[in-house]
Amino acid sequence: MPMTLSLAPDMLATIRDYLQKEILPTLDDDKWFNVKVAVNLLATIERELRQGPAADEEERARLAALLGTSGTLGELNRALALAIREGRIALDDPGLLDHLRQTTADALRINNPQWLGR
Amino acid sequence: MGLAEDLAPRLEAAVRRHIGAPGEIGDLRRLTGGATKATWSFTATIGAEKLPLVLQLASLRPALAPGDPLAELPRVVGAEDAAMMTAAAAAGVPAPPVRAVLAPEDGLGGGCIMDFVAGETIARRILREPQFAPLRQSFAVQCGGILGRLHRLTPTALPFLRPFGAAEQVAHYCRVYDALDHPQPAIELGLRWALDHLPRGHATAVVHGDFRLGNLICGGDAIRAVIDWELAALGDPVQDLGWLCVKTWRFGGPLPVGGMARREALLAAYREAGGAAIDVTHLRFWEAFGSVKWAIMCLMKGREHRRTGRSTVEQMAIGRRMEEPLFDFLQLLAGED
Numbered sequence: 001m002p003m004t005l006s007l008a009p010d011m012l013a014t015i016r017d018y019l020q021k022e023i024l025p026t027l028d029d030d031k032w033f034n035v036k037v038a039v040n041l042l043a044t045i046e047r048e049l050r051q052g053p054a055a056d057e058e059e060r061a062r063l064a065a066l067l068g069t070s071g072t073l074g075e076l077n078r079a080l081a082l083a084i085r086e087g088r089i090a091l092d093d094p095g096l097l098d099h100l101r102q103t104t105a106d107a108l109r110i111n112n113p114q115w116l117g118r
Numbered sequence: 119m120g121l122a123e124d125l126a127p128r129l130e131a132a133v134r135r136h137i138g139a140p141g142e143i144g145d146l147r148r149l150t151g152g153a154t155k156a157t158w159s160f161t162a163t164i165g166a167e168k169l170p171l172v173l174q175l176a177s178l179r180p181a182l183a184p185g186d187p188l189a190e191l192p193r194v195v196g197a198e199d200a201a202m203m204t205a206a207a208a209a210g211v212p213a214p215p216v217r218a219v220l221a222p223e224d225g226l227g228g229g230c231i232m233d234f235v236a237g238e239t240i241a242r243r244i245l246r247e248p249q250f251a252p253l254r255q256s257f258a259v260q261c262g263g264i265l266g267r268l269h270r271l272t273p274t275a276l277p278f279l280r281p282f283g284a285a286e287q288v289a290h291y292c293r294v295y296d297a298l299d300h301p302q303p304a305i306e307l308g309l310r311w312a313l314d315h316l317p318r319g320h321a322t323a324v325v326h327g328d329f330r331l332g333n334l335i336c337g338g339d340a341i342r343a344v345i346d347w348e349l350a351a352l353g354d355p356v357q358d359l360g361w362l363c364v365k366t367w368r369f370g371g372p373l374p375v376g377g378m379a380r381r382e383a384l385l386a387a388y389r390e391a392g393g394a395a396i397d398v399t400h401l402r403f404w405e406a407f408g409s410v411k412w413a414i415m416c417l418m419k420g421r422e423h424r425r426t427g428r429s430t431v432e433q434m435a436i437g438r439r440m441e442e443p444l445f446d447f448l449q450l451l452a453g454e455d
Contacts, residue, residue: 037435044438081301084310091311100304101448107441115442 009049016042047110055106062099128225129160129173136218136231138164155195155348159234170234171217174199175227186297191290192280194350196220196228202347203232205275205324210267212343235343241331241369245377252339258379259387260341261329261362266391269323269355276324282351284320288312288407295414298421304444305417308410311451317400323355330367331376356396359384360404365446366412374405374455406450409443416440 006014020039027035056073063076066089071079080096083089089096108115126143134141142163149157149172158173176195194202196219203213214232244250253260273279282290292309295302326333327349335343361367363374363381371377375384385396420437423429449455 034431037431041431041435041438077303078301080303081306084303084306087310091307091314096303096307097448097451100307101445101452104304104441104445104448108445111438111441115445 009046012042012046012049016046044111047113051106051110055110059103059106062102066095066099125158125173125226129158130162132218132220132224132226133162133164133171133231135221135224137162137169140164144168155199155229170236172214172232172234173226173229174232175220175229192282192349192351194278194348197230198278199347200230201278202276202350203230205271206268206344206347209271211264212341213347214343214345235335235345237335237337237342239332239335239345241367241377244331244336245369245371249338250336253336253341254378256339257341258375258383261375262359262384262387262389262393263391264341264344265326265329265355265358266388266393268326268358270392271324273322273324273352276350279324279350279352281322282325282327282353283322284317284354284357284403284407287353287357287411288316291411291414294418298414298417300417300421302413302417302440302444304441304448305410305413308407308413308444308447312403312407312410315403315406317354317356317403320354320356320400321394322352325351325353325355325358327351327353327358328361329358330362330364331369332367354404355393356400357404359388359396360401361408363401363405364408364412364443365405366409366443402450406447409447409450412443413440413447416443 016039019035019042024032024035024039060073060076063073063080064070067076067079067083069076069079080089084091084096105116126146129146130141130143133143140163144161144163146158146160149159156175158175160171160173161168162171163169176199200216200219204216206213207215214235216230216232218231220226220229220231238244238250244253288309292313295305295309326344326347328346329344333344333346334341335345362376362384368374368377373379374381381398381401385401389395416436416439419433420440422433422437
């Protein structure tokens, strides 16, 4: 893609800002609620574009270390879920808990950063 | 039937049939439209009086494949919902007074007509606005009293309620999660933790099943009505108290009980109203499992468009909330409040 195009996260930020400042105040009830939720989702997509690739790569690396195997993020998550179900990893395994805390916190930094400060 | 124009004439006839003449309908307004029911507010002229009323209709559920675990959840709708609310009210639980149960000749499907209960359901306002300060002071005491009275209801009077105790409930959410086929290690951990920590031999009582802010119509100093009884079942009574304390349902408030009060105040009021003494570990089970359950519900919402082919902005947003309760669950495991 040409380097001159606006970057996707920047475009999203501009669209979000416009909806929030110019459109939202003109709406009521149901429409206000849905556009408000949509504005929040645009902010989520923006954060995902900026932070997602690094978070995914770190998650994948942690999973590979925990499981002692390699694979895609999806494959490794499936393998860990199965290991937990089959009791092959202890529920209080510190490595497991650290990994899950880190993973949910990284997801919250994208989906709802405010949750972490509560 | 989604349009007010189709609804009004049938509703008017139903009001005339069940409540009184002339039954003229006004101000028909849709309040909510959920997956299992829709509610409308309206006024009806009965004699010289104009009554504020609510119509609650059991809506048609999206078709689910036979054996789909999503179809198994006990749902109390229509005439059963009305019977549940009437029984709760008779036991001293504030519930919307039921005026009429719809009949087949009304042509509206299952449902009922209730008195309109004025008040606030939006948690953010109840937690922050000054006029609710007296309610916030006594919230735990009121909730404890309501649940204490509810849990003493005689189940035999409500034969349609299904058994849905701790073990059945965990098994149900395991099946729902499995059917979604979207492996999440944190949910897997939560479900295994729940199976390992199941409260054994718990008492069985009539439970509301979704007792939390959002389902309580509140005035400035009192809970005026408990609504949304569709998940009522025969279950572990502690479930209703634990669910009220789940972090998601604190809506950002600083304290455990609905964001407003300490657990001790809730448990003491519950005992005073005839409820059993509750062990804190037992309460924590339902708080922790409540978070896991809400995570599975978020996952379900986030995947719904794949199953039904329909998507809404709100559905997508709820899907993105899955990590909130999982983070809270992990905090609980680590011994944090």
